[in-house]
Amino acid sequence: MAAEPTAADLIVKHRPTLDQALEAIRTRAYWSPHPEHPKAYGENGSLDLAAGKSAYDALLNTRFELDQPGTDGWVGGEVSPYGPELGITYPHADADVLLPAMKAGQKAWRDAGAEVRAVVCLEILKRISDRSHEFAHAVMHTSGQAFMMAFQAGGPHAQDRGLEAVAYAYAEQIRTPGTAEWSKPQGKRDPLELHKAFTPVPRGIGLVIGCNTFPTWNGFPGLFASLATGNAVLVKPHPRAVLPLALTVRIARDVLTESGFDPNLVALAAERPGEGIAKTLATRPEIRIVDYTGSTAFGDWLEANARQAQVYTEKAGVNTVIVDSTANYQGMLANLAFSLSLYSGQMCTTPQNLLIPRDGIDTDAGPKSYDEVVADLARAVDGLLGDDARANGLLGALVNPDVKARLEAAASLGEVALASRAVTNPEFPDAVVRTPLIVKLDGTKPDAESAYLSECFGPVSFAVAVDSTADAVALLTRTVREKGAMTVGAYTTDASVEAAIEEACLEEAAQLSLNLTGGVYVNQTAAFSDFHGSGGNPAANAALTDGAFVASRFRVVEVRREG
Amino acid sequence: MAAEPTAADLIVKHRPTLDQALEAIRTRAYWSPHPEHPKAYGENGSLDLAAGKSAYDALLNTRFELDQPGTDGWVGGEVSPYGPELGITYPHADADVLLPAMKAGQKAWRDAGAEVRAVVCLEILKRISDRSHEFAHAVMHTSGQAFMMAFQAGGPHAQDRGLEAVAYAYAEQIRTPGTAEWSKPQGKRDPLELHKAFTPVPRGIGLVIGCNTFPTWNGFPGLFASLATGNAVLVKPHPRAVLPLALTVRIARDVLTESGFDPNLVALAAERPGEGIAKTLATRPEIRIVDYTGSTAFGDWLEANARQAQVYTEKAGVNTVIVDSTANYQGMLANLAFSLSLYSGQMCTTPQNLLIPRDGIDTDAGPKSYDEVVADLARAVDGLLGDDARANGLLGALVNPDVKARLEAAASLGEVALASRAVTNPEFPDAVVRTPLIVKLDGTKPDAESAYLSECFGPVSFAVAVDSTADAVALLTRTVREKGAMTVGAYTTDASVEAAIEEACLEEAAQLSLNLTGGVYVNQTAAFSDFHGSGGNPAANAALTDGAFVASRFRVVEVRREG
Known part of the structure; x- marks a missing residue:
């Protein structure tokens, strides 16, 4: 059995990718570390077409175990837009048990610092990338996307958007140095001197409310932006598109555990038919960030009612x-x-x-x-x-x-x-x-x-x-x-x-x-280069991804002492 | 008569200061370009103690002309906490006339770009700095601060906070390049190529709601953050502390005019006793940003009701x-x-x-x-x-x-x-x-x-x-x-x-x-180094100044074309 990766191992492994991502968001030239051709997968631990299909098939008609605290039942009723019932059930959570449990690991996650959080996120994305073929089927049979689109938009392109959010989150957190020595001249007297320490602290728990059509592409930016800035993240998938985000949560929990953190920093909130838990969760005091993609009506409701939280919405528009x-x-x-x-x-x-x-x-x-x-x-x-x-x-x-x-x-x-x-x-x-x-x-x-x-x-x-x-x-x-x-x-x-x-x-x-006449289409954007939405018109209050998307997900606490 | 400064002149004049400010917010070491000793003023066009007092005295018992559109009367009733009535009246504005007029100059201000906006803001701050002695009396006789504090906190320290906001605003806007050439490899086929242009665009009009105790120190950050990000700014001072912000507005309008922009990008909204225009203005559709310092009750009201705007509040707390x-x-x-x-x-x-x-x-x-x-x-x-x-x-x-x-x-x-x-x-x-x-x-x-x-x-x-x-x-x-x-x-x-x-x-x-035992006090913070508030507890939803304070004041619009 291989030794589990330490934070230092993950820095060695992923820092070059993080640096490339940081450069990409600065130049906005083309870049992606996630191959978009299905045949690029199958080596170095990644699943090829057949293995991905087998992995997906093995999930059907099973209980999707996550070992989360507060599980009080099993729910699920996904039916593929292509016909078949998925037959998968997911843990249903008692929020009064789960949310406090999610807070337990936050101090260690905060104290780990921005770089370690970033490379843990990159490890999560790497494992998701390795299973892109499995995700492709999960996305196809929940969204109705055709296979190739489900593979690309639900796999590498979604992973790009997640990595982009990690890069922005990291860059934002290191804008303020960890420490500073402050010395103010006082003329002939001794200068005033203070030692200052600055720590990015999370807001609390982020809630990601997933959508039916692009569960990973629209879900990853908020999930990784909140996690990389020190928050725990509760993922509430659309009841018809649970599987892609349940897989994501499972991988995140595995990586967190292996790298020495509390797996409950990421958890799933599946719901019973008609339960409508998004409203209840979004207004809980523990939830301090909400990321939402969906109808204008519910997006407006969240903005008006989830007042204890920073709310990022992508709603409807007319293009x-x-x-x-x-x-x-x-x-x-x-x-x-x-x-x-x-x-x-x-x-x-x-x-x-x-x-x-x-x-x-x-x-x-x-x-x-x-x-x-x-x-x-x-x-x-x-x-x-x-x-x-x-x-x-x-x-x-x-x-x-x-x-x-x-x-x-x-x-x-x-x-x-x-x-x-x-x-x-x-x-x-x-x-x-x-x-x-x-x-x-x-x-x-x-x-x-x-x-x-x-x-x-x-x-x-x-x-x-x-x-x-x-x-x-x-x-x-x-x-x-x-x-x-x-x-x-x-x-x-x-x-x-x-x-x-x-x-x-x-x-x-x-x-x-x-004047697009070639192989780029108005409805497609590329992470690291194109903004998705502007955040400045009624279709969305946020853009994927810019400084504003990450800057309010954490706060900086300063401790100053006499030198 | 000296020629009016062009944008290029202002870049030559102020770029070094902007660069130093950018370095200061990165290292958070001690820095200030604004001397805090009253005797440092009196040369190179700045007012000394006596000239500042004369300038202040000349304002008393006069009409404070601003030549703003929509002026429908004159209002004012400031009484110094030290006793004397100021006897100054200010233009009262018809918002239905003034607000549309403030929009007229926004396109040119937007098109000028982040650097020109920054150096115009620095020129405004420089002229305010030169008149620190005049501002000291204005702050003293509206806030009740003693002279030395009114001079320092209302003068150089407030100017530092304004400059800090300009530096953050500039840094945020240039995180995305103006243009990018995007070339995506397509195997043996020609790459996909796009030319992309990125423009920071303002949200609309920012409203600054001033406070009685620190009209400049608490007013400058929001004012300069909004202006530097391309927004017009309407300043609604506290009825008992109008003069320091009216002077600020006048100087800003002069500098805007001289540098070729529309003076109506900055305007004053003084009010009649008991008129309570902050509520009306804060919920106008043209107002897309609100900066507020004051009571928790009204801060909470703004956060709940000025839903069309980004609302930055500093409210009450218990220290x-x-x-x-x-x-x-x-x-x-x-x-x-x-x-x-x-x-x-x-x-x-x-x-x-x-x-x-x-x-x-x-x-x-x-x-x-x-x-x-x-x-x-x-x-x-x-x-x-x-x-x-x-x-x-x-x-x-x-x-x-x-x-x-x-x-x-x-x-x-x-x-x-x-x-x-x-x-x-x-x-x-x-x-x-x-x-x-x-x-x-x-x-x-x-x-x-x-x-x-x-x-x-x-x-x-x-x-x-x-x-x-x-x-x-x-x-x-x-x-x-x-x-x-x-x-x-x-x-x-x-x-x-x-x-x-x-x-x-x-x-x-x-x-x-x-363990503060020397000449630094818990109630004082230094711009460029200390954060004022955290934005993460009920006393304030924003910190002075960090990325979150500026990032949502503008949006980035991308125009992409085939190469």
């Missing part, structure tokens, strides 16, 4: 793409078609409103009328998804019946430019797989507003005809200000139009992608 | 000193006597509860009983303040009749160990000058709790007899957790006691000063 003109018409159509299709539009970053001048646009293929642009886009989506195998690989499955109902209702909101089509998944015949719906709306008709000014989460886009690009910019501004946006896209060859759109995005704090 | 043992009994007594006396205890950092074991303490002068310690401290205060001229120089005047009433009522709370004495101020016979009151309380008597567990703001201290030092630590913990604390002090020669007190302060996030 806009302005189509003014392009020098690469086919590239634009292909890029947009992919963005609308990926994961059936079930991303907080998927474009919803495509604002197109009713008099048409200039392109490298000549002028195109509004109708032509919409028809060409519909054709591009059809072409992309014409082959069922490829469609299944891009679309994944609808995550829940609400999305399907919303999609079906949306067809009556206007003229259908592209009907949604059911795709059969031969491997999982119960999966509900749908291609995107595109509906034409007239942006000047007041009765269309209720459609395009509401989030219609799922594979639904509106091709909104506007009188001019200037009107499009005005509508963009209004949409972001009133509804929020995680992303904005725009296509234009006109410098003054580009400047106007940029100004609108700077004014409303929205993240803008311009 | 404790544990007296366990000392190797310098006379030094301890002298240090505590000074701390209790300075500005008649009207500091948020003044110790209130002195926890002393009822069986006495060990000292270098032999064991001392509880009664002896209290009597010796009373004698030390008497000795310090025995001379009326010295007493006036230390105590200043009571800031308002509430403090006097509270002091008078406190004498009946327990056995009086040191009675408060009225001191005559020959220059200002109407000034209400009082020496500190020390009341003995039994910490084990439940009826004493209501006294020592409430803030009794003013020259009132409680010598609380406790059964043991362990009980003192437990009471310290309870006091900080329930009531908050800006400062904690302790005297001990016992390493295990010291460790227990340190642990209590780390656990409750309270700033601790140990």
Whole structure:
């Protein structure tokens, strides 16, 4: 049996990666230590495709043991959007027992200091990375993402976001030195002298409230930001997406134990159907930080009611793409078609409103009328998804019946430019797989507003005809200000139009992608380089990840003494 | 007439100071560019003692013109705690006119970038510094501070705190580069390439709600942190302490104008008696940041109601000193006597509860009983303040009749160990000058709790007899957790006691000063080195100044384009 890693071992092992991450967030150039190709796994202890599948299969229809204090029952009812029941039960916790137990190890975790906390977090991420193939299945069968997306977004990309949060947390904590000698001159008299010590101290327990669609990608930043700043972390997964975060909690507890810390610094709070424990937990006095991804209604509730905590929310928004003109018409159509299709539009970053001048646009293929642009886009989506195998690989499955109902209702909101089509998944015949719906709306008709000014989460886009690009910019501004946006896209060859759109995005704090025609899509962001959300419009009060995301998760206590 | 400074001139002039400030907040060694000796002023354009007094006198009984949009009347009724009416009136603003006008210049201010904003802020601070003698009188005759304290705390120390906030704001904004070239390898295919631009954007308008006792020292951090991060700033002074912040606003407007920006980026909101405009302003949609120093009740109200804004509060607390043992009994007594006396205890950092074991303490002068310690401290205060001229120089005047009433009522709370004495101020016979009151309380008597567990703001201290030092630590913990604390002090020669007190302060996030017996006092903090408050206990939700104080005042907007 190998000796367990000491903190010093972990520093030797992970400090170079931490340093690279610190450099990456400073330069924001491309960097990732987590390979995104599935075939890169299988050596040096990592699971390959087959081993990952076996590990996942072995979890099905079992009790997921975590050995947590206060376990008072077993709960679980996950059903894969692809059909099968997972049959896994998780410990249900008595918060009155679990929360005090989570506090017990905090002093040692605090005293370990920022560097040790960072490398313990990196060891957790390394073990998660080694099991990316296992996580891929867990994410696929809880979110409905197709396998490749579940592997990449749920694996290496999520791990990148977690590591990014650790890097920011570490950098923030070492901005103040551990000690300082202070000597103030007093003219001819002796100087005043003090010895000062500065210690980052945690706020308390962080609560991570997970979401259904991206349990790891949206869960890791808050989890690792809170843990790396000295807090214990309680993970409350979405009841339909427990497994990816339960695996995360188990790995974290193992690493904490092996490196000499209390495993209860990280714990799981699974819930009974309809129990709604998020509200109860989020307002407990022990909970001092909340990270949440989900509906605007509950995000607003948390911000208003979890007043004892720092609350970081990512809520709903309405994402806009302005189509003014392009020098690469086919590239634009292909890029947009992919963005609308990926994961059936079930991303907080998927474009919803495509604002197109009713008099048409200039392109490298000549002028195109509004109708032509919409028809060409519909054709591009059809072409992309014409082959069922490829469609299944891009679309994944609808995550829940609400999305399907919303999609079906949306067809009556206007003229259908592209009907949604059911795709059969031969491997999982119960999966509900749908291609995107595109509906034409007239942006000047007041009765269309209720459609395009509401989030219609799922594979639904509106091709909104506007009188001019200037009107499009005005509508963009209004949409972001009133509804929020995680992303904005725009296509234009006109410098003054580009400047106007940029100004609108700077004014409303929205993240803008311009003229994407290749292999980068408006709905994808890369850790260490792109910010996810801005924290400055109603879609989210935080960005992944910046200084503001970590700076309030700890406080600095100063002890000063005469020299 | 000299040419007006360009942004480039200001960079040349102030960049070295900014760099020194950045280094100081990194090392936290002693540093200040603002001399604290009154005689250091009078050359290179700064006002000396006489010129400062003349400048102040010239302001009395005049209209304080600011040329702000939306001025709909003139208000003012400041009466010096030393007696004289100031007779100054200030513009009263129609917020519906002023707030939109303040937004007009924000785009240019945002586009100027972090460095230009920083050096414009440094120019404002430089001009304030040159007029430190004028500010000293303004602070003295609004706060009641004695002249020397008004000069130092209201002048150079406040300027230090402002500069510190500018340094943090600048450092935070440049953590993300202005641009990045992102190139993601794609195996044998061409890499994905994007050009990315990152711009710090302001939240909107910051509101600074000033306090009566330290208008500049507590007002500058929020004002400069918001301005340096691109926000416009509306300053709402305490109705009894308008002048120091009105002078600040005027200087800021002059510097903004001269350096090519809109003066309305900084404006004053004076109010009619009883108008209570802070509530109205703090909840306006244009106000996205609030900085507040004052009562817990209104601070809590702001946190609960100004939900559209980031709210930074410094509220009330109950500060404790544990007296366990000392190797310098006379030094301890002298240090505590000074701390209790300075500005008649009207500091948020003044110790209130002195926890002393009822069986006495060990000292270098032999064991001392509880009664002896209290009597010796009373004698030390008497000795310090025995001379009326010295007493006036230390105590200043009571800031308002509430403090006097509270002091008078406190004498009946327990056995009086040191009675408060009225001191005559020959220059200002109407000034209400009082020496500190020390009341003995039994910490084990439940009826004493209501006294020592409430803030009794003013020259009132409680010598609380406790059964043991362990009980003192437990009471310290309870006091900080329930009531908050800006400062904690302790005297001990016992390493295990010291460790227990340190642990209590780390656990409750309270700033601790140990064994101060010389010329540094528990109620004083130095910018660039000491944190003021921790932001982690109920006394304040923010610390002056750290990353958390600046990081949420702006957001970063990313614009990415194909390369």
